[in-house]
Amino acid sequence: MDLTLLTPTRILAGGGAVRRLPEVLKHLGCLRPLVVTDHFLSRSPLLGRLTAPLDAAGIRHSLYPDCISDPTTEEVRTGVEVMGAGDFDCLIAFGGGSPMDTAKAMNILYAGGGEMRDWKVPKSADLPVLPLVCVPTTAGTGAEVTKFCVITDAEGEVHEKMLIMGAACLPDAAIIDYELTLDLPARITADTGIDAITHALEAYVSVKANPYSDAMALAALGQLFPNIRTAVREPHNAAAREAMMLGATLAGLAFSNASVALVHGMSRPIGAFFHVPHGLSNAMLLPAVTAFSAEAAPVRYAAAARAMGCAGSGDDDAAAITCLIDGLAALNADLEVPTPRVWGIEETRFLGLVETMAAQALASGSPANNPKVPTAEEIAALYRRCFG
Numbered sequence: 001m002d003l004t005l006l007t008p009t010r011i012l013a014g015g016g017a018v019r020r021l022p023e024v025l026k027h028l029g030c031l032r033p034l035v036v037t038d039h040f041l042s043r044s045p046l047l048g049r050l051t052a053p054l055d056a057a058g059i060r061h062s063l064y065p066d067c068i069s070d071p072t073t074e075e076v077r078t079g080v081e082v083m084g085a086g087d088f089d090c091l092i093a094f095g096g097g098s099p100m101d102t103a104k105a106m107n108i109l110y111a112g113g114g115e116m117r118d119w120k121v122p123k124s125a126d127l128p129v130l131p132l133v134c135v136p137t138t139a140g141t142g143a144e145v146t147k148f149c150v151i152t153d154a155e156g157e158v159h160e161k162m163l164i165m166g167a168a169c170l171p172d173a174a175i176i177d178y179e180l181t182l183d184l185p186a187r188i189t190a191d192t193g194i195d196a197i198t199h200a201l202e203a204y205v206s207v208k209a210n211p212y213s214d215a216m217a218l219a220a221l222g223q224l225f226p227n228i229r230t231a232v233r234e235p236h237n238a239a240a241r242e243a244m245m246l247g248a249t250l251a252g253l254a255f256s257n258a259s260v261a262l263v264h265g266m267s268r269p270i271g272a273f274f275h276v277p278h279g280l281s282n283a284m285l286l287p288a289v290t291a292f293s294a295e296a297a298p299v300r301y302a303a304a305a306r307a308m309g310c311a312g313s314g315d316d317d318a319a320a321i322t323c324l325i326d327g328l329a330a331l332n333a334d335l336e337v338p339t340p341r342v343w344g345i346e347e348t349r350f351l352g353l354v355e356t357m358a359a360q361a362l363a364s365g366s367p368a369n370n371p372k373v374p375t376a377e378e379i380a381a382l383y384r385r386c387f388g
């Protein structure tokens with residue numbers, strides 16, 4: 001085995017952990033943070049949970065509040081200008097995947113210059129950047145512990161969701177405080193939670209899986225799948241919220257070191273063309289892609305089903321895989337995940353873009369990590385099957 005594992009240096013987890021932010025900055029030797037967040041959070045009382053400890057510690061901070069969902073090269077460029085106009089010695093990303101991805105991309109362009117597309121895979125972004133502390137407010141993306149970010153190319157002819165990968169994307173510290181998620185709406189809890197389940201399952205069946213990522217992925221599935229319905233239905237259930245937050249971070253550690261696979265490869269073009277939230281587009285694809293892939297790694301999919309509680313220890317692999325596919329479909333039904341058709345995507349436009357989306361999915365590299373590597377035609381057929 002030839003393995004390089006990348007994880008943040010410091011991970012703080014627990015209810016109220018955000019109060020320890022000044023301690024984290026002290027360890028990093030940072031005194032002048034730029035807080036990167038979105039419009040909603042910048043006007044939310046939740047921001048005070050982050051800034052009050054900084055104020056109490058006398059740490060002068062500034063705000064970049066212009067992150068949008070599905071961040072584009074435009075927001076990143078504006079953020080880099082803000083960085084250049086200040087005397088910042090670190091970034092704090094506060095929010096869901098979008099502020100964290102924006103902060104990672106800002107850091108890369110600020111230090112390395114050029115255009116965002118210069119840094120997309122297969123290039124590896126390994127340049128030195130300012131310290132980054134991530135404080136997630138959703139339980140899903142795992143971006144607080146991953147070496148990836150996704151930025152939409154706003155200038156290109158096609159609005160491609162570009163995957164950026166490398167040590168420069170890896171946060172130096174992550175603060176995992178489930179209390180920040182207690183007031184999330186049900187839809188966001190569901191979508192981000194299914195995203196995390198997809199991270200763990202794809203990391204576990206990835207051809208790049210390793211004993212380290214396996215342990216993280218199985219532990220994540222055991223936290224996430226049994227708790228997602230409770231977290232959606234009982235938003236203030238602290239035990240379910242904590243399990244989802246820990247599971248999402250474990251899943252992030254798993255896929256950062258084993259990669260994601262076909263679901264994510266196919267999901268990004270749906271997001272880019274139709275602006276379907278990332279977790280939701282994963283959920284639309286997950287049962288069908290699992291059914292397509294399972295024959296190539298039956299032992300792995302069966303083990304995942306048992307870790308999730310979909311199957312019991314007495315079920316053989318074939319029975320466990322059936323339970324897994326049924327369990328994922330039932331979860332989608334319970335969480336009211338729509339098909340692309342029900343979500344409102346026009347059929348002729350979707351079908352007209354299927355070949356382009358299949359080509360983009362393959363070009364992202366993620367399908368090559370799948371236990372069953374699909375052809376472009378097989379990906380196109382999966383898109384058509386999932387349309388509904």
Ligand SMILES: [Fe+2]
Pocket residue numbers: 141195199264278
């Ligand atoms: Fe994801």
